[in-house]
Amino acid sequence: MVFKKIFAMVSLLVFTLTACDVPSSPVSPESDRLVIYSGRSESLVGPLIEQFEETSGIQVDVRWGDTPELAATLLEEGDNSPADVFFAQDPGGLGAVIDMLSPLPEDILNQVEPRFRDPQGRWVGLSGRARTLVYKTESLSPADLPDDLWGLTDPNWEGRIGWAPTNASFQTMVTAMRALWGQDQAARWLTEMLENDPIAYEKNTPIVAAVGAGEVDLGLVNHYYLYRFIQEEGESFPARNYFMPGGGPGSLVMVAGAGILKTASNSAAAEQFLDFLLSRVAQQYFATQTYEYPLVDGVVTARELPALAELNAANIDLADLADLQGTVALLRETGVLP
């Protein structure tokens, strides 16, 4: 009988707690709070959003998640989406919901170079990231590393390369290959790479970890993850970035960006938020805290990084990087993706 008493008490407690809790969760669609769906993680951009709340006095509600999951959520919500802003990790995520985004004002768009924003002005880049090679410093030096992506198809690298074919940044790089080299050459590169038995990881972080642990010698990644590892494990972390001098798709510069939903109930605050993310303060935060490239003029890049202009980045129009479907189809055809 004691058991039943305890059970009844727990039930009572739980129901009281629920009763207190449910009304406090904001459900009113008319609220003046700014709703952000953020595909960038709280540990990276949480402090920025807090700062925006403090300086603007606007209260912000954030839904944190992975960019693709949030894009799927927005698509399911359709016109009934409570979101005002979609802050995405990559242009692919923004592209997936492009029909739901409204054109941004010129004064926001013009703060970044045309190559870092949607050609039709529906989203704007907020920080830059470069494709790079991360290599194991214990056994390799820059002299051993190839000039460009084709060098990686050399049999010498068999079983020594890590990549992340399901990852959005990797796929954008393949889109760039298709745009710059043509479909056939891109397919050839993928096929020749497969012959080299690259090791597929889920995303960039485990690749950098694997290179640091010596599990693979090289990894195709975005540049900024390495600096998190160095911060965490110290300067002795045995991996470094190598920006391939040959340029091309292997040195592609991509952006994380944001757009405002057509159905936003709070567009003014949403624009204010994008303005803030392009402000000197926020851009400086990206440069020093997340080791990304600031995209507005006059903000200094972290000293660990080569300047954006020094990267032999491919000259490519963002409009040419929009065809994600074509890239996924190619990855399937070549057997890179299941």
Add this chain to the structure above:
Amino acid sequence: MTEALSTLRRLLLPASRQPGLVAGSKRRLSSLWLASLAVAVLLLLPVIYLLIRVLQADAGTWSLILSSSTLATLGRTVLLASAVTLASILVALPIAWLTTRTDLPLKRLWTLLTALPMVIPSYVGAYLIVASLGPRGVLARLAEHAFGIESLPSIYGFPGSLYVLTLLSYPYVLLTLRAALQGMDPSLEETSRGLGQGPWSTFWKVTLPQLRPALASGSLLIALYVLRDFGAVSIMRFNTFTRVIYVQYKSAFDRASAAGLALILVLLTLSILYIEVRTRTRASFERGATDGGRKPKVVSLGRWRWLALFFCAGIVTIALLIPLSVLFYWLVRGINAGETLLPLWQAAGNSVLVSAITALVALLAAIPAVVLSVRRAGKWNQLPERMTYTAFALPGIVVALAFVFFGANYAPALYQTLFMLILAYLILFLPQAVGSLQTSLLQVPQSLEEAARGMGRKPWNVFWHITFPLLRPGVLAGMALVFLTTMKELPATLILSPYNFSTLATRVWSAVSEAFFAQAAAPALLLVLTSSLPMALILFKEQK
């Protein structure tokens, strides 16, 4: 001898599984059906959503869904699910028996520690295993240092997935088995011993057959869990069905293909359920009505206790201590490097709150379907209980998106509230409560209920005063299972929770995904710690 035993069983146990003997059962039947159906309809929401989405598929999508690689993926997935289930039983059966029936030293401690690996989210578990046992992990370096072994065999692919998923999911079958062992009628075993059967033969011929419902429901939970797991297989790089579904969402933003593939997963679940129901026996597992809840005799392990201790300690070491040590190492390294840790009390509070509510709601929602399936004969009465499993093999993201679709468009007032989040949890975890409850209810003598009803008590009164207290092992095991899995749930929590609502699991995820290992270690350790407190309460309660 076997014949003698089965005669004995017939004599000892009333053959009481005949429906509709008592007046008033008709009314109970209909209210039971109504309640079960309400729950079952809720559980069908994700399937309805998938049907809506798959109807939008074009020809290209269909050729992708029905390609030969889909078949290969299906084969791989079934292979992994079977292997994990088998391995889990091999781990769980000895532990369940040792901690319920023997004089194993520190029994309560092992009971608690062996159940805990389940709260480690699978992506974290897999990451930690790679960090410790991977090609250049801590252990591999140790081996290189001490024995000059250059490289351990690779843990990626099938072996790694099997290893990680077994260690994270054997507690499903462990908890259901423990509940069954505790609710089992000891007189059968005693009689068997009295008839001159040895302990081994008694175990194989008497105990094990009585554990069949528990083994079946526990195995079902594990097999379906493996079907839907994404975290472990993605880190171990083994292409299961769920991983392919995720690729549709993550890479192609292709909801129609994902829905088609997910429906195949539902079909696979239904066929597993069909096979499972076909192998069920109509045998009775009830206790004698007059045994007064007698406890079975404690088996003295004698010299074997060292081996038993070694086994339990070994499992706890590889499933819990090694992962926790890596976390602890990350934490200390981060603190030494001057990282400041974010306060976590609110996240911990949220985790415990929603998990406790979900455990309770799942229990209540499970009761009607379970009573219907156990107490009423006939195929149709099994249906609601079976239906609760339909969506159980679906990856969390699919269930979450189904709720986004229905919530945002048809129930905006409930959308992104705790209420809706808990409904989603219910779909994801209800079968865990159903399985444990069913195992226990099969052991409760119906003659007791009938006697009470004969004395003029109302059905609900009988259930609350007679049946429910006897269900204790199953109730506790079911609530524990739901509680622990809700603690670590990620995809639905991220998408459906109220804004700014973080749990320990979302904290871990947010930090791990950006390689903030110290930031991830603190909530992960707290996740294990906060789960162990209620677990301790529940498990120690059960031993009274």
